[in-house]
Amino acid sequence: MPAHPYSRHLHTVEQVRVMERAALAALGISGPALMRRAASAALNSLRRAWPQLQHVCIHCGPGNNxxxxxxxxxxxxxxxxxxxLVALTAASHGDAAAARTAWEAGGGRVRLWDAHGELPDAELHVDALYGIGLNRAPEPDAARLIEAINRSGRPVLALDIPSGLDADTGHCPGAAIRADVTVTFIAGKRGLHSGRAADQVGMLELATLGVPDSVYAGVLPDAQLLAAEALPPRTRCANKGNYGHVLVIGGEHGMAGAVRLAGESALRAGAGLVSVATRAGHVGALNAARPELMAHGVDGPQALAPLLERASVLALGPGLGQGAWGHALWLTALEAGKPLVLDADGLNLLAHEPRRFAVPAVLTPHPGEAARLLGVATAAVEQDRFAAVRELARRHDAVVVLKGAGSLVADPDGRLDVCPWGNPGMASGGMGDLLTGIVAALLAQGCNAWRAACLGVGLHARAGDRAARQGERGLLASDLLIPLQALGNDVTGHEREHD
Incomplete structure (x- = not known):
């Protein structure tokens, strides 16, 4: 279906409530009339996804959903x-009561859910149990129904949001519907795009229900989905000096692969020059495997100093370790005052010695590293990824990428973008090293920290999707390098895009 002009905008539950009230006023209709529009959109979605279907079971909760x-x-x-129709309760409230009456008035039968009973053997189950207001675990009887639907082996259509998924955070505090298709109403909800949502939402459709543009213009989105972008074409008289010099710092004993991946991805993302400062024992292998990387053995800060002087951007942390060698290089690099990307052990050292950044800086933690930086458990980060990434950006005065399903990018002022691409095959070693090099290369080519992080996250995830066309399991980080080069030069291809 064609993208709506505001389909990249993501909102909180509170914002959606405001928009619903504004929509009723702007359209001059009642709550039940808007509900009927939602039902019509749901039927259209059902027919598009399952055109041959004849038998459906709809599961209804007591509220507007x-x-x-x-x-x-x-x-x-x-x-x-x-x-x-299976209902959780013997009565519905608010506008839902009138909707229930309309079903029964036409001879419709309502079957009350029996937690010890069986589901009807329908071709499709429709989840209309809980809407966007649920931010706790479903009640036990509802949880049993959700689990029964998930076990049924039949496809599932969720209305507005899969029941049990928090519309603000993407967290599931208890049982949650695993939908094949979710049709969400009026506006995008941010919790449908990050964290556990990746396993619950399925294919996502936005049905705006005829809401006028004035409603969207009146509420600034809390976040946005990234758009697919490429770098501008180069001038014909370009030379390597025009596109920056990235210095990758890391590679403790046994971890040469991390700096090679970061360095090679920086080259593939368009950096003019890439140097690597690493353990001397790794230099020969790096020269043999990728001669375009200028590999240098450094035994401490004194040997690092001239490399820092020549570099325009630093990629600090891949394979660095947290021992004396890594810590000394980390301190020296930070004191150089160069724009930088900080990842891996560069972030673990930052957790022990916090600081705010006066230079353009991009931090790229996974949830475990984010938890160490915040001094909380990893589970607390995953319960509200949006709050976590914003707090990290504020605390360190840096742009922060919180990696994972639906990677988030935040700046110190609270701006936040969400990545709609990526796949489970990217849960393998070295993927974070690639992202470090990509973002560093974009900084070196003149992007500011925000632009480098957003463009870099998008290119990295889209390259992962293109590389996974042969299958997700067994995907290697290095498989992304050629797709990365292609995507950096244009946006053609058939990778999955968001509506």
Whole structure:
């Protein structure tokens, strides 16, 4: 379906509530009328995804999400489908009560959920149990129904949000629906795009329900989805000096691969020159494997100093270690006052010696590293990735990339972008080293920290999706290097894009 002009905008639950009220006023309609629009959009989504389907079971909760389900049942019956309806409760409240009455008035039967019973054997289950207001674990009976739906082996359509998923954070505090398709209403919810949402949402569609542009213009989004972008074409008279000099610092004994991957990705992302400062024992292997990298053995700060002087951007941390050698190089590099990307052990050292950055800096922690920087458990980071990444950006006065499913990019002022690409095959060693090199290369080519982080995260994830066309399992970090080069030069291809 064509993208809506505001389809990249993501909102909090509170913002969506404001937009719903504004929509009712702007359209001059009642709550039930807006609910009927949602039901109609849901039926359209159902028909697009499963055009041959004849038998559907709709599961309704007591609130407005359940009301959407009751009206979907009315419309589906009118369209000639066989409809069964399972309700969590004997009564509905608010506008949902009228929707329930409309279903029953037409002869519709409501079957109350029996936690010890069986689901109807339908071709499709529709989740209309809980909407965006749920931020706790579902009640035990509802949890059993959710688990039964998930076990059914039948496809699932979720209305607005998969029940059990927190619409603000993407966290699931208890049982949660695993949908094949989710049709969300009016505006994008940020929790549908990061963390656990990747396993719950399935294919996501936005149905705006005819809401006018004035409603969207009146509420600034809390976050945005990244757009697919490439670097501008180079001038014909370009030379390597125009595109910066990245210095990758790291590679303690046994970890030469980390600096090679970071250095090679910096080259593939367009840096004019890339040097590597590492253990002397790694220089020969690096020269043999990738002669375009200028590898230098450094035994301490004195040997690092002339390399720092020539560099325009630092990539600090891949394979660095936290021993005396790594710590000394880390301190020396930070004192050089050069723009930098900080990753891996560069972040672990920062957790022990916190500081704010006066130079352009991009930090790229995974959730475990973010937890160490914040002094909390990893689970606390995953419970609210949005809050965690914003706090890290504020605390360190840097742009921060919180990696993972739906990677987040935040700046110290609270601006936040969400990556809609990437795949589980990228959960393998060396992927973070690649991202470090890519972002450093973009800084070296003149991007500011925000632009380098957003463009770098997008290129990295899209290269991962293109590389995974042969399958996700067994994907190597180095498999991304050629797709990365292609994507940096244009945006053609068939990688998955968001609506």
């Amino acid at each position: 359940g009301g959407d389900g009751f009206l979907l049942a009315v419309l589906a019956r009118e369209a000639g489908l066989q409809v069964e």
